[in-house]
Amino acid sequence: MESNYLRIAQLIERFLSDTITAEEQQELQQFEISYPQIGVWLENKEFRRDEIHALLHAYMQEDIQLKWDSTRTKARLHRKKQRTRRLLVAASLVAVLCLGTWTAFHFSGDGKLTTVALKNKTVVPGKQQAILTLSNGEVILLAGNDSTTIREGGNLMKIADNQLDYATTSKDEVHLHKLSVPIGGTYRIQLNDGTIVWLNADSEVEYPSVFTGDERRVRIKGEAFFEVAKDPDKPFRVQVGESTVEAVGTAFNINTHLKEGQIKTILTEGRIKVSVADKSVLIDKGNATLVESRQITVAKADPEEAVAWKEGYFYFGGKDLRSIMSEIARWYDIEVDYQRPLSDEKYQGGIKRTESIQAVCAVLKGLTGLDIQIKNRTLTIK
Amino acid sequence: MPSNLKENNIKALFEQNYYGLVELSCRLVGSMETGEDLVQDVFVKLLDSNTFIPEDGQRAKSYLYAMVKNASLSHLRKLKVIHNYGAMNPLTELSDEDILENIIYAESINQLYASIRNLPQASQNIFNMAYLDEKSNLEVAEFYGISINTVKTQKRRAMSTIKKILFPVLRSIKVLLF
Numbered sequence: 189m190e191s192n193y194l195r196i197a198q199l200i201e202r203f204l205s206d207t208i209t210a211e212e213q214q215e216l217q218q219f220e221i222s223y224p225q226i227g228v229w230l231e232n233k234e235f236r237r238d239e240i241h242a243l244l245h246a247y248m249q250e251d252i253q254l255k256w257d258s259t260r261t262k263a264r265l266h267r268k269k270q271r272t273r274r275l276l277v278a279a280s281l282v283a284v285l286c287l288g289t290w291t292a293f294h295f296s297g298d299g300k301l302t303t304v305a306l307k308n309k310t311v312v313p314g315k316q317q318a319i320l321t322l323s324n325g326e327v328i329l330l331a332g333n334d335s336t337t338i339r340e341g342g343n344l345m346k347i348a349d350n351q352l353d354y355a356t357t358s359k360d361e362v363h364l365h366k367l368s369v370p371i372g373g374t375y376r377i378q379l380n381d382g383t384i385v386w387l388n389a390d391s392e393v394e395y396p397s398v399f400t401g402d403e404r405r406v407r408i409k410g411e412a413f414f415e416v417a418k419d420p421d422k423p424f425r426v427q428v429g430e431s432t433v434e435a436v437g438t439a440f441n442i443n444t445h446l447k448e449g450q451i452k453t454i455l456t457e458g459r460i461k462v463s464v465a466d467k468s469v470l471i472d473k474g475n476a477t478l479v480e481s482r483q484i485t486v487a488k489a490d491p492e493e494a495v496a497w498k499e500g501y502f503y504f505g506g507k508d509l510r511s512i513m514s515e516i517a518r519w520y521d522i523e524v525d526y527q528r529p530l531s532d533e534k535y536q537g538g539i540k541r542t543e544s545i546q547a548v549c550a551v552l553k554g555l556t557g558l559d560i561q562i563k564n565r566t567l568t569i570k
Numbered sequence: 571m572p573s574n575l576k577e578n579n580i581k582a583l584f585e586q587n588y589y590g591l592v593e594l595s596c597r598l599v600g601s602m603e604t605g606e607d608l609v610q611d612v613f614v615k616l617l618d619s620n621t622f623i624p625e626d627g628q629r630a631k632s633y634l635y636a637m638v639k640n641a642s643l644s645h646l647r648k649l650k651v652i653h654n655y656g657a658m659n660p661l662t663e664l665s666d667e668d669i670l671e672n673i674i675y676a677e678s679i680n681q682l683y684a685s686i687r688n689l690p691q692a693s694q695n696i697f698n699m700a701y702l703d704e705k706s707n708l709e710v711a712e713f714y715g716i717s718i719n720t721v722k723t724q725k726r727r728a729m730s731t732i733k734k735i736l737f738p739v740l741r742s743i744k745v746l747l748f
Binding site: 191193194196197198200201202204205223225229240241243244247248252255256258259260262263266267270 | 581584585588589592593606610611613614617618628631632635667669670671673674675676677678679681682683685686
């Protein structure tokens with residue numbers, strides 16, 4: 189923009205409001221030589237002045253404080269988005285670094301791998317947080333208690349009380365969304381049909397914003413608890429790895445975190461069908477299935493194991509130390525260093541997930557009789 | 571995260587220039603709603619800690635006009651690409667003369683608004699009611715729940731202040747008040 193424009197505008201304003209000095213009047217006349225359109229203002233003084241008064245009158249019907257507030261809200265959302273973007277960039281950097289270190293380690297043959305990521309934060313329990321990816325690739329960080337709405341095209345999603353809610357999302361458009369919960373997080377989502385899904389740390393669910401067609405299909409990784417809304421005409425199917433869990437109005441927990449390549453589904457209500465490859469089994473409430481190497485086994489289940497985490501507890505019942513430790517590591521975002529061979533012994537008990545890591549160590553020490561210590565971000569078992 | 575100081579500065583710039591900037595953008599893009607959005611987006615950028623703002627008030631103002639102008643023109647370019655908008659909207663072919671014309675409107679609105687904001691609160695209220703809301707003596711008195719005589723005294727006092735700053739504006743209210 190030409191640097192003179194602002195000065196000219198201010199001189200003309202003074203001319204219109206009769207506050208212009210003789211000197212300024214001269215300056216304005218000088219400008220008129222280079223900018224002849226100024227003449228229109230000088231000749232139509234009263235008309236232009238009335239025009240401007242009318243415009244200002246219209247503007248002043250609105251509250252400038254409200255305008256500022258909405259701008260600040262936009263800026264806050266913008267910063268959040270930027271932070272998520274930076275987080276993702278940082279995450280990909282870490283991934284590249286890890287790969288680089290792995291490669292260096294792999295090819296140098298040196299047995300000692302030094303830790304790359306500098307983790308000097310104090311260890312704290314996980315919290316309600318997740319990352320939502322829209323079908324257009326936009327990434328939104330969900331954290332904190334703020335109630336807000338998210339829009340994609342004609343779809344509106346609500347966030348309140350740490351729950352992402354699609355229940356009132358308009359059915360005119362379908363977008364494929366993904367909700368990812370990082371290590372040290374948990375989140376809850378209500379799908380368009382009313383089904384509620386709790387996601388545990390290091391887990392994700394992929395789902396359509398609106399269910400169309402004759403089935404309701406979602407895909408998960410990690411661990412999730414489903415409370416499926418009843419709709420006998422539209423079976424609810426959860427795709428997890430190569431296997432599918434089919435339900436009509438039931439509640440169940442799927443966990444792939446227990447053991448590499450293993451999927452454990454615990455049914456707490458109703459009836460489900462679990463399939464993998466060409467095999468499938470039907471199980472009733474109180475039972476669980478284990479899918480491993482395309483084989484399905486059925487066993488009696490401990491319903492507490494299915495629901496404890498979403499109620500805010502670690503549940504140790506019937507688990508060996510390695511499963512217990514990996515669940516704790518995912519929640520507190522720590523490493524575990526096993527300095528002794530572990531037995532297959534199964535433990536009982538539990539602890540609140542809001543406890544400090546020190547309290548958890550103390551409980552585990554009492555439970556196992558082993559020497560368990562936390563230092564920086566590493567938990568050592570001796 | 572911008573410091574409080576920075577945010578307060580930006581807020582002051584916002585209050586001093588918002589309406590004029592909206593006027594400028596709205597004249598360029600031809601939509602009040604889009605104009606407001608573009609101006610608010612400019613301030614969102616400013617609130618982001620990495621954006622530089624000149625300390626000098628006049629330069630900051632100049633900078634704001636340039637940002638809003640550029641945001642508006644790039645919005646128009648986008649429209650042109652998406653909808654071949656230029657074919658039916660001559661606004662996309664803006665001359666420098668048009669820009670100057672629009673900035674005069676914008677800055678006149680800002681200056682007038684600033685002179686009203688700088689009045690003492692009582693004078694502002696009177697001015698708003700009498701001029702902007704075109705209320706009568708009696709209506710103003712009833713609104714504030716005070717006697718007509720008090721209103722008259724206050725008005726006279728307010729008017730003498732306003733006269734100094736905004737004499738010409740008063741011509742139209744004079745008939746109304748005295």
